[in-house]
Amino acid sequence: MDRLGLRPYTRPVLQNAFHVTFRQEIKSVRYADTDGYGYDRPIRKFFEIPALGTVLLCTPCAGLEDLGFVDRESVVVAAPDEVVDAVQWLDKAPDKAQAIADRGRTLTSRRHSLTARARQLTECLAAIDAGTFRGSRWRRGDFCVETVHQREYLVS
Secondary structure, eight states: OTTTTOOGGGOHHHHHHHHHHHHHHHHTSSEEEEOGGGOSSOOTHHHHHHHTTOEEEEOOOTTTTTTTOOBTTTBEEOOGGGHHHHHHHHHHOHHHHHHHHHHHHHHHHHHSSHHHHHHHHHHHHHHHHHTOEEEEEEETTEEEEEESSSSOEEOO
């Protein structure tokens, strides 16, 4: 469509249709794979896929476990050449696959939803306002805010 000059991504109606279709496609499958497009950082799909109740198969990004994702508990880590084997393993263990999907959905809801991000940002802004902010980071699924007065405190 872009090549025809229709510019679908500049039209909100077409963008919305794309996003609805994308979400429906992910919801309709048991497993979805992403590699982060070669970036070594978490991209949107690392959160969207499990949030929709689909098992995320992925090449891990930097800090995947610090974000709370644990291989074969809330995500399945699989290099591109291992995806077929991972799907076969999941197909042979549907209860395990469902448990991974459920844990991934719970994790994204509790730690990576818009509500969770708002809470995390509020804590950072409060520390900045108080003049005590020394940084923030993820550690084993918890969002940590470092302050001047105390080494760290957990937000999540």
